[in-house]
Amino acid sequence: MGNIQELDIQLANKIAAGEVVERPASVVKELVENAIDAGASVVTVKVKEAGLQSIAVTDNGSGILEEDIPLAFGRHATSKIHSNHDLFHIRTLGFRGEALASITSVSRVTLKTCADNEVGHLVKVENSRLVEQTLTRAKQGTEIIVEDLFYNTPARLKYVKSLHTELGKITDIMNRFAMSHTDIRFKLMADDRILLQTSGNGKLNEVMAQVYGMTIARDLVEIKGETGDYRVTGRIARPEHTRANRHYMSLFINGRYIRNFVLTKAILAGYHTLLPIGRYPVVAIDITMDPGLVDVNVHPTKQEVRLSKEPELMTLITRLIRDALLGENLIPEMTAPKKNKVLEKFEQQRFNYEQTRPVIQEAENTVDDERAPVNERVPETILPQEEKKLVVQEAAAAFPEKPVNDKLPHEAVSEHRVPHAKERKLPFMEVVGQVHGTYIIAQNEEGMYMIDQHAAQERIKYEYFRERIGNVDHQVQPLLVPITLHFTKDEALRIEKHRSELAEIGLELENFGGADYLVQAVPTWFPAEADETLKDIIEYCLRHQQVDLNKFREDTAIMMSCKKSIKANHFLRKEDMSRLLEDLAYTSEPFTCPHGRPITIKYTTYELEKMFKRVM
Known part of the structure; x- marks a missing residue:
């Protein structure tokens, strides 16, 4: 046998x-x-x-x-x-x-x-x-x-x-x-x-409210889009709601829950710098596609799949998330402790009535008095849209560009300013003051704002450097004293591998014999401390065996923006704070620093009233 x-x-x-x-x-x-x-x-x-x-x-x-x-x-x-x-x-x-x-x-x-x-x-x-x-x-x-x-x-x-x-x-x-x-x-x-x-009514936001709670459900953003091969729909949470692991990132293909590292990477790329380091978003994304483009028979649990045309799907997911978040006001609002929901709703309605009652009474009192100027009938806190624009224009004109003066630390606000975008992403905020030389306090008719000055300038400088690094025009400025770089033989071999990436951002390394290199010129957009910045970039290359050019540009911009931004315990003049907020308002993503930390926190007028027991 x-x-x-x-x-x-x-x-x-x-x-x-x-x-x-x-x-x-x-x-x-x-x-x-x-x-x-x-x-x-x-x-x-x-x-x-x-x-x-x-x-x-x-x-x-x-x-x-x-x-x-x-x-x-x-x-x-x-x-x-x-x-x-x-x-x-x-x-x-x-x-x-x-x-x-x-x-x-x-x-x-x-x-x-x-x-x-x-x-x-x-x-x-x-x-x-x-x-x-x-x-x-x-x-x-x-x-x-x-x-x-x-x-x-x-x-x-x-x-x-x-x-x-x-x-x-x-x-x-x-x-x-x-x-x-x-x-x-x-x-x-x-x-x-x-x-x-669940109710089975087909509404994803209601299911996510059941799963994750109303706090997250209220801050969900819808995404929707398609290509010839894929249709993507879903809900993504605003970046203020993050988790310590990827577990809350749910991906579905034709109704099947799947795990896919590449698509997870595409989601994170969509959030870009809106997420803090080591934090992950809450998302539920459904992908509909031809079953012939996916192989689900590669794992016993059928959760890992192989996809055809994966890069096309990655690009679509990243674009949909990025576009959806760009259209949102992502300033987190601080709230007072919650009470009974019915009472909470009643208080909000009463507060809204109290805010509008002076306008109604003033209008009633002046119906027969046509001689009263219009602007005297409107409360000071409620500005028409035209007047808001005028205030913004006047504020911008009041603080023109100033030359950089290294001897005056507060003037650093003017360094590396971002060209204003066509669209203003933040509301106008009047600067009130500064706390501990770290946080700017501002206000408008909607409430009070606290702004982290370091994070704000990081965002401004990051977008400045990212634009310059990504669009190198090879305009360089010669150095009065060339920078000499000394490496070990092992380091020199690794630097040789990365010379092309360095050249892409405008840094030309000239071999000076053996393991030594010279840098005789740097890009015109480089910070004033060229030698320190250059050494940081070289150190980055030495730490990475493989350097992806896009990630290299991204990480370099983040590194330079962080090191050159105003720090905590750094007192600014009121006009410098105003200029900083104006520059921030016209960045593409003014809500977080490049590391994903929030820049601005908002206290609505209603929440302030609640905290001081003006409404109960």
């Missing part, structure tokens, strides 16, 4: 279950996918002891035909794949035919199904064996109850985490289903507690 033999069906199923059924959440995932594929509009999941005791998934889908019931629990038995062509044009979530066979090999399963809204069937399977099949009363659809998970594979239980952790995994999977199939009504119950319940 030979050494090779065919595995027993029960043993083969247990081996397959090792890939498909890792934990209770894996069972929930596979059963809910089958419910969605069956066309269900309502899916209910009930678990006990985080699914280890029991998992019940009920749907109102198409049900299972009587003649298909014995096959449904067989290995590689499926109604979703019929040919090679189908394998590469998959439109369903499940397709391998492993789920039920794997689940029944490590648990006790009871199935109740009805496919014609009349006759139901009850089936019990244990250890991959059909032990009972009878007729029963049942509603249209299918109910599957999985009990005593891993009862016959105790070694598998060693890898199950705490009940709290396992329940969190189940909740996370159900949240993804709810966000990717907003037209389905989902309900998740754990030990008779409702953890998730």
Whole structure:
């Protein structure tokens, strides 16, 4: 007798279950996918002891035909794949035919199904064996109850985490289903507690409110766009809502939750410098595409996929996110502690009335007095749009460009100013003063603002340097004393690799013999301390084996903007602060510094009134 033999069906199923059924959440995932594929509009999941005791998934889908019931629990038995062509044009979530066979090999399963809204069937399977099949009363659809998970594979239980952790995994999977199939009504119950319940009305923002709470839901921005191959829709949170990991970045392709490093990178590129270092956004993005352009059969859990025309999709996602955020006012608003929502709404309405009442009364009092000047009837805090423009123009004219004077630190505000964009991105703010030589205090009719002066000038200088580095015109200024750079032989070899990238930003290194180099000229836009800046750029090249030119330009602009900006505990004159705010208002992204930290925080007039108990 030979050494090779065919595995027993029960043993083969247990081996397959090792890939498909890792934990209770894996069972929930596979059963809910089958419910969605069956066309269900309502899916209910009930678990006990985080699914280890029991998992019940009920749907109102198409049900299972009587003649298909014995096959449904067989290995590689499926109604979703019929040919090679189908394998590469998959439109369903499940397709391998492993789920039920794997689940029944490590648990006790009871199935109740009805496919014609009349006759139901009850089936019990244990250890991959059909032990009972009878007729029963049942509603249209299918109910599957999985009990005593891993009862016959105790070694598998060693890898199950705490009940709290396992329940969190189940909740996370159900949240993804709810966000990717907003037209389905989902309900998740754990030990008779409702953890998730959606309406199935197709509104993603409402589902995300259920999942992430109203604070984030109120600050969601819609994205929508398409190319010939892809259609992208979704909601992205404003950059003030960030998380410490990528877990809250949800990507779906044709309704399937997927993980893809390249597309995650595209999302982060869309936020660009709006995110703090080490922080990640909250997003839910759905990608619709021809199934022939995606291969989902590359991983047992089907969460990792391969994509055709990936660069095109990356560009689309990045552009949609960037365009959506550019159209938003991203200044975070500080709020007082929340109270009863009904009372909160009443107070806001009363405050709004109190603000407008003087205008109404003044208008009523002057109906018969046509001689009263118009500007005397309008409260000082409410300026017509034309007057606002006039104030802005007068402020800009009051503070013309001044030459840089290294002996006067406050004059550094004028250095490396950004050419004004066509569109003003911030409202006009009147400077009131400065706190600790670090924060500028300003005001307008909407409230009070605190501005981090270092972060503000970082943004201004960053956009100045980024523009200059990205559009090198090779205009250079000779150095009175050339800069000599000394390297080790190893460093010299690495510098040789990067000389072309350095030349792209206008830095020409001339070999001076051995491992020494000379720099005799620098770009005209270079900071005054050319030697210090040059050494920082060279150090960057030495730290990186491979240098992507775009990232090199980006990182160089960030580095120079940070080092050359005014620091904390640096007192400025009022006109310098005003000039700084004006320059900031015309940058392309005036809400965060290049590192993603907020520049401006807003306190609305209403919130100030609440903090001082003027409204209760």
